[in-house]
Each structure stands twice: as C-alpha cells, then as structure tokens.
Amino acid sequence: MTRTVDGEHLVGQPIDRIDGPAKTTGGARFSAEHAYPGLTHAALVPATVSRGRITAIDTAAAAAVPGVITVLTHGNAPKLNPPKRPTPANLSTLVSGTQVNYLNTDEVHWDGQPVAVVVAETSHAAREAAALVHVSYERLPAVVDFAAEEPNAVAQKGNPVMPGSAKKGDADAALAVAPVTVDARYTTPQHHHNALEPHATTAVWQGDELTVHDSTQSITWLRKHLALRFGVPEAKVRVLAPFVGGGFGGKGFAWPGTIIAVLAARATGRPVRLLLTREDVHRAVGARTPSAQRVALGADTGGRLTALVHTSVTRTSRVGGQPEQVTAPAQHLYDATNIRTAQSQTTLDWMPNTSMRAPGDAIGSFALESAIDELAGELGIDPVELRMRNEPERNPIDGKRFSHRMLREAYALGARRFGWENRSPEPRSTRDGRWLVGMGVATAYHPAMQFTANVTVRLAADGTVTVRCGFQEMGMGNATVQAQIAADALGVPFEAVRVEYGDSALPASVMAGGSMQTSTVAGSVLAACGKLTRRLSTLARRTGMQGRTPTEILTAARVPFIDAAVGSDTRLGALAGQARMLAKVVRDQRTWAKAACGAHFCEVRVDADTGEVRVSRWTAAFDVGRVINRKTAFSQLRGGIVMGIGMALFEEALVDRRTGRIMNPSLSGYHVPVHADVPPIDIACLDEPDPTMPLGILGVGEVGITGVAAAIANAIHHATGSRIRDLPITPDKLVT
Amino acid sequence: MAELRVRVNGADHLLDIPPQVSLLDALREHLGLTGTKKGCDQGACGACTVLADGERINACLALAVQYADREITTIEGIDHPIQEAFVRHDGFQCGYCTSGQICSAIGMLAEHKDGMPSAVTGEPSAEGEELTDEEIRERMSGNLCRCGAYHGIVEAIGEVAR
Ligand code: FES
Ligand code: FES
Numbered sequence: 001m002t003r004t005v006d007g008e009h010l011v012g013q014p015i016d017r018i019d020g021p022a023k024t025t026g027g028a029r030f031s032a033e034h035a036y037p038g039l040t041h042a043a044l045v046p047a048t049v050s051r052g053r054i055t056a057i058d059t060a061a062a063a064a065v066p067g068v069i070t071v072l073t074h075g076n077a078p079k080l081n082p083p084k085r086p087t088p089a090n091l092s093t094l095v096s097g098t099q100v101n102y103l104n105t106d107e108v109h110w111d112g113q114p115v116a117v118v119v120a121e122t123s124h125a126a127r128e129a130a131a132l133v134h135v136s137y138e139r140l141p142a143v144v145d146f147a148a149e150e151p152n153a154v155a156q157k158g159n160p161v162m163p164g165s166a167k168k169g170d171a172d173a174a175l176a177v178a179p180v181t182v183d184a185r186y187t188t189p190q191h192h193h194n195a196l197e198p199h200a201t202t203a204v205w206q207g208d209e210l211t212v213h214d215s216t217q218s219i220t221w222l223r224k225h226l227a228l229r230f231g232v233p234e235a236k237v238r239v240l241a242p243f244v245g246g247g248f249g250g251k252g253f254a255w256p257g258t259i260i261a262v263l264a265a266r267a268t269g270r271p272v273r274l275l276l277t278r279e280d281v282h283r284a285v286g287a288r289t290p291s292a293q294r295v296a297l298g299a300d301t302g303g304r305l306t307a308l309v310h311t312s313v314t315r316t317s318r319v320g321g322q323p324e325q326v327t328a329p330a331q332h333l334y335d336a337t338n339i340r341t342a343q344s345q346t347t348l349d350w351m352p353n354t355s356m357r358a359p360g361d362a363i364g365s366f367a368l369e370s371a372i373d374e375l376a377g378e379l380g381i382d383p384v385e386l387r388m389r390n391e392p393e394r395n396p397i398d399g400k401r402f403s404h405r406m407l408r409e410a411y412a413l414g415a416r417r418f419g420w421e422n423r424s425p426e427p428r429s430t431r432d433g434r435w436l437v438g439m440g441v442a443t444a445y446h447p448a449m450q451f452t453a454n455v456t457v458r459l460a461a462d463g464t465v466t467v468r469c470g471f472q473e474m475g476m477g478n479a480t481v482q483a484q485i486a487a488d489a490l491g492v493p494f495e496a497v498r499v500e501y502g503d504s505a506l507p508a509s510v511m512a513g514g515s516m517q518t519s520t521v522a523g524s525v526l527a528a529c530g531k532l533t534r535r536l537s538t539l540a541r542r543t544g545m546q547g548r549t550p551t552e553i554l555t556a557a558r559v560p561f562i563d564a565a566v567g568s569d570t571r572l573g574a575l576a577g578q579a580r581m582l583a584k585v586v587r588d589q590r591t592w593a594k595a596a597c598g599a600h601f602c603e604v605r606v607d608a609d610t611g612e613v614r615v616s617r618w619t620a621a622f623d624v625g626r627v628i629n630r631k632t633a634f635s636q637l638r639g640g641i642v643m644g645i646g647m648a649l650f651e652e653a654l655v656d657r658r659t660g661r662i663m664n665p666s667l668s669g670y671h672v673p674v675h676a677d678v679p680p681i682d683i684a685c686l687d688e689p690d691p692t693m694p695l696g697i698l699g700v701g702e703v704g705i706t707g708v709a710a711a712i713a714n715a716i717h718h719a720t721g722s723r724i725r726d727l728p729i730t731p732d733k734l735v736t
Numbered sequence: 737m738a739e740l741r742v743r744v745n746g747a748d749h750l751l752d753i754p755p756q757v758s759l760l761d762a763l764r765e766h767l768g769l770t771g772t773k774k775g776c777d778q779g780a781c782g783a784c785t786v787l788a789d790g791e792r793i794n795a796c797l798a799l800a801v802q803y804a805d806r807e808i809t810t811i812e813g814i815d816h817p818i819q820e821a822f823v824r825h826d827g828f829q830c831g832y833c834t835s836g837q838i839c840s841a842i843g844m845l846a847e848h849k850d851g852m853p854s855a856v857t858g859e860p861s862a863e864g865e866e867l868t869d870e871e872i873r874e875r876m877s878g879n880l881c882r883c884g885a886y887h888g889i890v891e892a893i894g895e896v897a898r
Pocket of ligand 1: 773774775776777778779780781782783784785794795796797
C-alpha cells in the first residue's frame with residue numbers, strides 16, 4: 001500500500017505544509033476576511049447580570065451613531081427556532097453550545113449573554129454604538145460561586161463512552177489499611193481556549209439560501225444546526241471554513257456570535273461580519289470547567305499500588321454544558337489492586353462549559369500525576385521507577401486488552417534523552433546562583449477514537465488526484481497529511497494530489513475534536529484509494545497495461561478519470577453511516593483500551609526570593625502510533641506542551657464570586673505563554689503503528705497537554721520542596 | 737470625516753475615515769488588506785504587527801491619521817527569506833499569528849542590527865552581540881502564538897539571522 005513511483009514512502013516524511021505559502025504571505029483568508037458588496041459589521045451587547053429579566057432596552061443613543069443600520073434586541077429580532085435538546089440519537093444536536101434562544105427571549109442566564117446586536121456600516125461604528133445600548137434588568141437570585149456550590153455537587157450521569165464513575169475492588173477499605181498513603185485535594189481554575197483568531201462569522205443570505213464563513217471546528221453539524229434554527233432545508237445552507245485560526249475545542253460548538261450574525265444578516269437583508277472582541281471570546285463562548293479533585297493512593301512498602309481513589313467536582317450550567325471526564329486517567333494508568341473513580345458536578349448560572357484540549361484528561365492528569373509524585377516521595381522511590389512498578393498488562397479498571405501500549409519504552413527513551421539519571425533524589429538540593437533547579441516527570445495519556453468520514457477520491461488520466469472531504473483545518477496540517485496518504489496509496493507524487501476541505505458542500509466529515517480527525521479521514525481516504533486501485537488493475541488487465549502508471553492505464557482505456565466514494569451524504573446513507581459509526585465506537589470501546597501515551601521530562605528554575613518559575617528544559621517521548629508527518633505532528637505535540645505550560649503557571653479566569661463576571665477577559669489579564677516562557681522542546685516518537693487504527697494512527701492533538709502541569713508541579717517540588725496543588729502555580733504561592 | 741493619504745506597500749491610498757479609526761481597521765476594512773490580523777485590538781497579542789518606516793508597531797494601537805506620512809509595510813508587501821524559513825521550520829499551525837510574527841521578526845532583526853538592547857542583553861561590547869535564541873525569545877515576546885509554534889518560529893528566525 002505504501003509505495004510510490006520512485007519507491008520512497010511519503011508517509012513518515014516531514015513534508016512542509018501545503019498551506020504554508022498562503023499563511024506566510026497574508027493570502028489565507030479567515031472567516032472575517034471575505035469581502036461582499038454591501039457588507040455590514042456587527043457588535044454584541046453583553047448582559048451585565050448573571051440571572052434576570054430584561055425590563056427595557058434603550059437603543060436611541062446607539063441608533064443615532066452615524067453609520068448604524070439597526071439595533072436588534074428580543075423586541076425586534078426575527079424569530080428563531082429554539083435549539084434542540086442534545087441527544088446521542090442525533091449527534092448534531094450536541095453542537096448547540098447553549099439552550100438559549102438568543103435575542104428571542106427576555107431571560108438572562110449568565111453574565112455576558114448577548115442581549116442585543118448593533119449592525120453598522122463599519123466595525124468602529126458598531127462597537128461605538130454597542131457601548132451606548134442601555135439595558136435595564138430585573139435581577140433574580142443567581143448561583144455563581146463554584147467553590148461555595150461544591151458541597152451541593154451531584155453524581156454525574158454516565159454514558160457508554162464516558163462513565164461517570166468506575167470501580168474495581170474496594171479502594172476505600174484498601175486505602176484504610178495501606179502502609180503508605182497520599183490523600184490530597186487539587187484544584188484547577190477555569191481555562192479559556194483563547195485561540196488567536198477570535199470567533200468570526202460572515203453571513204450572507206440570498207433569498208432563503210445561506211452562506212456562512214465561520215471559524216468552526218464542526219462544519220457538518222453547524223450546517224445542520226443553522227438549518228434547524230433558521231427553518232430552512234439543510235441543502236440551502238453552506239458553511240465554509242478552509243482556514244480557522246486555532247480552536248482547541250472552543251470552536252467546536254455553535255456559540256452566540258455565529259447565530260446572531262446569521263440572524264442580523266436575515267434582519268437587515270445585507271451580508272454581516274461579526275468578529276468577536278477578545279472580551280466576547282471570554283464572556284460569550286464556553287470555557288473549560290474549574291475542578292476540585294481528590295486523589296488518594298495506598299501502596300505497600302515496595303511501591304505496589306493497592307488503592308487508587310480519584311474523585312472530581314466540575315461545573316456545568318443551567319442552560320447547557322457537559323460532563324467532564326476528569327478521572328479517566330485513573331482508569332487506565334496504574335495497575336492498582338483496588339480503584340474507585342467518581343465524578344460529580346454543580347449547576348450554576350454560568351456560561352455552559354465546553355471541551356478544551358484534552359477535556360478531563362488535561363486537568364485530571366494534573367491531580368493524578370502530582371499524587372503519584374507525592375507517593376514516590378513518601379516511599380523514597382524514583383518517580384519513574386514507581387510508575388514502572390505499576391505499569392499494567394491490561395486496562396486496570398476492567399481488564400480489557402490494550403490495542404497497543406508502549407509507555408515503558410516511552411519512559412526509557414525520554415529518560416535517556418533528558419538525562420534523568422543525573423537527578424539528585426533530594427528536593428531543594430540543586431542551586432544555580434539565585435535559581436533553585438528541579439526536574440519533574442509525568443505521564444501523558446489520551447484515548448484514541450475513530451469515527452466515520454465521507455470521502456471521494458478522483459484519479460485523472462493526467463495523473464492528478466483530488467481528495468474531497470469536508471474536514472476542518474485549524475492548524476493540524478490535515479490537508480498535507482491526507483495528501484501524503486493518498487499519494488502513497490495510489491503511487492503518485494505528493495505534488496499530484498489536491499485536497500479539498502473546509503466546505504459543507506464536500507462529502508461530510510467528522511468534527512475536529514477528540515484527536516480523531518486524522519485517523520478517521522485517513523481510514524476513508526485509504527478505503528477510497530483501495531477501490532481506485534482495484535478499478536485501475538481491472539482496467540490494466542483489460543487493456544494489457546499491467547504494471548504501468550495510472551496515466552498510461554487510463555489513457556489506454558480511454559477513461560478521463562475514475563472516482564471512488566466512501567460513505568454517503570443522502571439522508572438514508574447519512575443515517576446509516578451515523579448508526580454504523582456509533583456501533584463501531586461502542587464496539588471498539590468494549591473490545592480495546594486504546595490510547596496515545598507518553599512521558600514528559602522537564603527542568604524548572606525557581607527564583608529563591610521571588611518565586612518566579614522558568615521552564616528551562618523539556619523532553620517528551622510519545623507513543624502516538626504511526627507518525628504520518630514528523631513536522632506537523634511534532635508541532636501539535638509541542639503546541640499541547642506549550643498550552644500545558646500556560647495551564648501550569650499562568651492561566652486562570654478570575655471570577656467575581658458576587659457577580660459571576662470574569663474580571664480578566666483579555667490577553668493582558670489572562671496570560672498565555674509567550675516566546676520567553678517556552679524553552680526548546682525536544683520531542684521523540686516511537687513511531688510504532690497501532691494495529692487497530694487506520695495506518696496505525698493514534699492522534700496527536702491532545703495527548704501533548706496531558707501530564708504537563710503535573711510534570712511542572714513535580715519539578716517545582718523537586719526544586720523548592722514546596723508542593724503546590726492549586727493551579728496556576730504563581731509566585732505568590734511559592735513565596736508564602 | 738478626515739481625508740487621509742496613506743502609503744501602504746509602496747502605493748498611495750486616499751481614505752475618507754473618522755479620526756478615531758485605527759490603522760488596523762483602516763488596513764483590513766477600508767483597504768481590504770486582511771493579511772494583518774486582529775487578535776485582541778488591545779495591544780496584547782501582536783497579531784496586527786506591521787512595519788512603519790521599517791519599525792514594528794501594533795496597528796491596533798495606532799490611529800490611521802497618525803501614520804499619514806509614514807511608509808507602512810504589511811505582510812502583503814513583504815518578500816523576505818524569513819517567510820520560506822517559517823514554512824520549512826513549521827513556524828506556525830493555524831497561521832493567524834504568522835503575519836504579525838513575520839513583520840515583527842523583520843523589525844526585530846533591524847533593531848538588533850542597530851544595537852538596540854533587550855532585557856536579556858549583557859554588558860555592551862564593541863562588536864555587535866550575537867542574536868542568541870534567548871535574545872530572539874525575549875525580543876519576540878510581544879507576539880503570541882496560541883498554537884504554540886514558538887519552537888519553529890525561533891528556529892526560523894535564528895536561521896535567517898545567522
Ligand atoms: S490585535 Fe493588535 S496587539 Fe492584538
Ligand atoms: S499559528 Fe496559530 S496562533 Fe500562531
């Protein structure tokens with residue numbers, strides 16, 4: 001399968017991104033950059049109460065600003081169908097970020113919910129006018145304080161893909177009698193994706209036909225959602241997203257900006273562009289839930305885990321949100337004799353939470369991997385060695401087989417590259433001038449999944465190949481990778497392959513999330529290429545052209561091109577596809593535990609006087625199955641680590657506990673890592689294919705961030721002797 | 737409305753815009769030059785970095801009228817080896833910060849050549865300081881990349897600088 005004309009495999013090569021020239025010359029057009037005649041600009045007006053009713057909206061001053069076309073509120077906006085309740089029976093219903101029918105209701109459900117929109121000839125006029133809209137409210141009692149609500153949390157409902165709790169043996173009894181224990185509470189704050197491109201929409205109605213350029217990770221579901229909300233057939237809606245300026249989960253669902261832009265375009269009869277402000281990005285888009293967690297570990301004196309308890313409390317909202325699988329890593333990482341995990345949640349008058357890079361796993365691994373490090377300290381065992389002593393042969397919670405697991409090898413490789421053997425076991429034992437130096441380690445783990453994607457592939461007599469699939473690209477390099485795969489499968493040069501994506505007019509694909517897009521699309525591309533190869537050999541036999549190039553065969557057969565399709569977008573075909581997909585996901589989950597994993601090694605330097613933390617060195621060794629493109633895959637893994645550095649040291653939405661308002665909704669208040677915060681990051685991959693996944697791909701989008709915050713917390717403990725269990729680890733926590 | 741002449745990428749443009757319009761909005765909305773990005777509109781991210789007479793500025797913090805007599809260069813007007821180096825070193829993922837990173841890097845290289853120190857520069861020496869990776873990181877820290885492509889960006893700039 002992996003042959004090419006010159007015998008070189010393209011799969012595995014560090015090929016430059018196809019869209020590199022467009023992105024380095026300013027040629028790539030993002031969703032707020034499409035010109036239309038008569039284009040207008042919109043700006044949102046956020047609610048300033050957490051719960052209440054709008055009693056009046058004074059729009060006179062706003063409407064008087066030169067250039068303003070209209071101010072829409074629930075008093076005058078066109079009617080919208082309410083969103084459907086999310087149900088697994090219709091996956092597209094999951095795409096609704098909230099249950100609020102924006103500008104069709106006088107109810108306010110969170111501080112920041114858009115309650116009006118200004119449409120104007122220019123964006124500056126729209127913004128100026130939006131600030132002049134005056135809204136009066138009847139305030140209602142609101143529950144906004146996560147910490148205060150924690151005792152009222154209720155057990156999370158589970159589903160086959162995400163159990164709310166899990167149990168093996170009696171972990172609490174085992175904990176009570178264990179000779180060595182750790183029992184600690186960890187907290188993580190609310191995190192915001194803050195993709196550099198704010199959410200952006202350009203909406204154009206022509207009669208009842210709707211074209212939407214939207215920064216979405218979910219082209220297909222967004223299209224369905226818009227058709228439902230605006231009462232038009234799906235066939236009349238086209239969603240385009242060839243360039244998305246980062247997502248990380250924050251653009252997975254339909255948030256108010258998208259809906260309101262389309263609404264405004266319908267109301268005005270003109271094209272509308274809405275680029276959220278950075279403040280809107282914080283207040284009108286879901287974030288990662290805060291969490292409070294308990295990890296309790298019991299071990300014998302030889303370091304064998306006898307008890308593992310991991311529980312969590314997260315928050316969701318009265319108008320949407322989702323459970324967060326915080327304790328998932330505890331079900332897979334350690335061969336403990338007894339395990340208990342339980343997740344519960346609070347329901348607040350807040351913006352619904354949403355998925356953010358490695359939902360659950362990113363914050364759950366912080367607590368679990370910190371606790372393991374604490375246990376290593378109690379036992380006096382090296383933290384890598386402690387992990388190796390508890391490395392399971394089968395999935396710990398249920399005994400399922402691993403499709404593939406090479407965590408031992410990843411640790412060995414990472415330790416060698418990093419120089420782990422040079423670490424002195426004692427905390428606070430290394431000093432370099434004013435810097436206390438420490439090394440830390442933690443495990444990365446993220447489950448792998450494959451869904452279904454519809455794909456067509458055309459092989460033409462001129463030797464070109466066109467892959468068509470409505471997948472999304474927000475920096476993962478998927479177009480490049482799929483071109484490599486198709487070129488190898490068909491034996492044509494890389495340059496001969498064109499990949500069309502980011503358009504709902506193409507065959508429907510899965511959303512970009514769960515690290516599953518590359519493997520899912522690859523599975524369909526390979527299947528389509530297989531069909532083409534079989535057609536080609538039939539034609540070759542018929543024309544006596546066996547062993548010749550595709551061009552020669554097609555020319556001899558007088559066939560201008562051959563097409564192959566995988567999956568179907570017809571109504572029945574799509575339903576059947578979805579049923580097949582769900583069945584496969586559930587079956588896979590029952591049969592295998594499959595995941596990408598890895599080992600993070602880092603060195604930190606902590607200023608002994610100020611508590612300033614600098615991350616000075618990083619090595620991560622991963623088992624992500626087969627690596628298709630070393631360049632783009634390594635970039636994604638590094639990107640995950642960089643975001644993890646932010647999570648460990650800086651990132652925190654500060655919430656006013658009285659008003660429920662975010663106090664730092666900006667990039668100068670919510671700090672993300674900058675150049676100076678990030679050391680060179682050494683990445684190594686084992687590059688061993690997983691036998692159960694297309695081409696052996698396990699996914700690289702999310703595993704990188706898991707374990708990062710723990711590795712840093714562990715290194716800080718090693719440097720200073722201080723164990724910080726509450727993220728982010730800011731200097732104030734280290735100097736007290 | 738102010739009648740305003742701006743010079744962008746070597747071409748003169750006449751703009752009829754209110755004086756409070758930022759250079760960034762003038763470029764993106766009034767001149768259709770969308771290569772310059774808006775990430776925050778508050779001077780916090782660097783996505784809007786352009787060159788004014790070769791100096792890097794945040795276009796979102798500049799009023800267009802302030803720059804009437806200056807030569808503005810945006811990503812659309814840049815033809816520099818660093819662009820190709822960004823591609824080869826994978827100095828981006830989504831590409832939204834990239835225009836700003838590239839403009840900023842070009843401005844930064846000129847600053848360094850002129851002997852301008854940074855917070856991590858040591859004692860001044862007779863011969864020019866080498867542009868170390870640490871210097872690059874420090875001097876580029878006004879340009880955020882949420883995709884975390886810093887590793888490749890520093891490699892790309894380092895290769896062009898040395
Ligand atoms: S848009 Fe100008 S600095 Fe962010
Ligand atoms: S490449 Fe996405 S923000 Fe830098």
